[in-house]
Amino acid sequence: MSSDPFYREAILDHYRHPRHKGHLEDADVHYHDHNPFCGDEITIELKVENDVIVDAAFDGRGCAISQATASMLMEEVIGMPLEEVRKWDKESVLEMLGIEIGPVRLKCALLPLKALKAGVWGLEEWPE
């Protein structure tokens, strides 16, 4: 993890006090994914009105990066059009995290993004 104390602290704070963790009643989008290498899991749920995300929640278990990224993403997506979130990529997540991370940790950060993207594209499962 980067030594930048501000971002490091922000990530640890999201990990210790996750935002929007739990379940949504009547979610319009529900997507579950896991990292086959470590078994960590993320479920994303979204409530959508007129193609805008009006509420979001995640559940899961795993490392600090995967869980903190999920928490940060949930804060970001509320109020966003689906179209906007469909454009997000690896760079968007790295920018949000504000740290440099190596290839192994990158997989951790991308797990929640993958679940979120699959959800906003309406996938039932990730295409192989």
Ligand code: FES
């Ligand atoms: Fe499993 Fe990070 S170690 S997602």
